């Protein structure tokens with residue numbers, strides 16, 4: 001038995017991790033977010049209502065579970081309060097169900113302003129405009145402010161003033177943009193932080209105790225492997241480690257304790273929001289069909305997602321750099337009725353050479369062509385099937401082929417948006 005599982009995306013995010021974390025929370029006592037910020041948009045369905053979580057872990061709908069925002073997560077106090085209010089309006093109480101690390105760094109209004117100014121002025125990354133990149137920059141530059149700093153108001157005020165002055169110079173003189181007001185920022189933080197500070201706990205202590213007692217814990221990844229700052233399609237990435245390597249540093253738990261089983265969540269096709277390489281991207285009617293059927297519009301930004309066939313070259317890179325133990329295949333039902341389904345098994349570079357590794361530089365990504373294997377689609381439906389034996393034969397063949405090409409078994413298949421539309425072939429907690 002594993003007492004901890006990591007659930008993370010093996011593509012470019014939006015693989016449907018929220019639903020899977022929600023599904024697996026039934027077997028867990030803790031759900032932990034360990035990186036990223038409110039750039040994430042994790043969709044969970046409650047009583048047919050769609051709830052989108054940005055910073056709060058996806059286990060929040062379950063009673064008796066402690067949801068933890070650990071030190072690797074960036075917090076926008078304003079956005080977190082909005083999320084808490086939204087949950088309350090759905091009748092979900094977070095009382096006793098949410099703990100926050102005091103070591104989380106803050107996303108401040110000037111981070112959002114810089115993100116916006118950059119996206120408006122030069123080569124676009126296509127960020128979520130939540131200030132994530134600039135906030136991580138301040139952290140690494142050792143001038144960032146943490147939640148715990150708010151507890152020492154006099155020094156917090158002085159450091160906030162300094163950091164805002166520093167960034168206003170850039171905003172005004174480099175981006176020709178409006179400056180950020182110190183007083184408004186301070187008031188916003190003070191008004192929002194009271195509720196948040198009440199939830200501060202020593203989360204690594206809680207988690208270490210949980211591991212001592214072999215209690216089940218889920219570590220919930222955000223975004224996806226190809227958006228990892230080190231392993232992804234740089235510079236078209238987010239600013240944190242989305243891969244399993246980030247679990248330990250982002251939660252304060254040693255790697256041997258927090259990584260019992262690593263469940264890689266993979267969509268049955270590929271999507272990406274924002275700019276950057278996407279060899280299997282579909283531009284025509286098939287892409288449009290998948291986008292509509294899969295409701296592929298960003299949960300945080302509403303932007304239409306780019307859509308394409310599954311890419312095993314990329315997935316194999318994810319398997320390698322995350323130590324993936326098993327897969328959860330999501331949105332298989334979206335492929336219902338397709339005549340043919342393509343799997344990208346290798347790339348051809350500009351010299352016509354076949355390669356099975358993802359390029360490491362932007363220049364090398366240019367002119368990459370996907371090499372496909374074509375499988376027949378299925379006539380019956382996968383939608384809402386809850387027993388593996390009832391899947392159409394060709395759907396099983398597709399699942400098996402992915403397993404063969406990656407060397408990793410599929411433990412869970414998602415066949416529709418609700419929690420119940422799932423086939424658990426093997427439970428990652430009990431293997």
Ligand code: IMP
Nearest residue numbers: 013039040041126127128237238273274
């Ligand atoms: P940032 O994280 O807002 O800086 O955006 C950097 C890149 O990551 C952009 O291409 C975003 O579209 C992408 N991104 C950030 N968060 C998510 C997510 O939750 N799902 C999918 N893409 C994301």
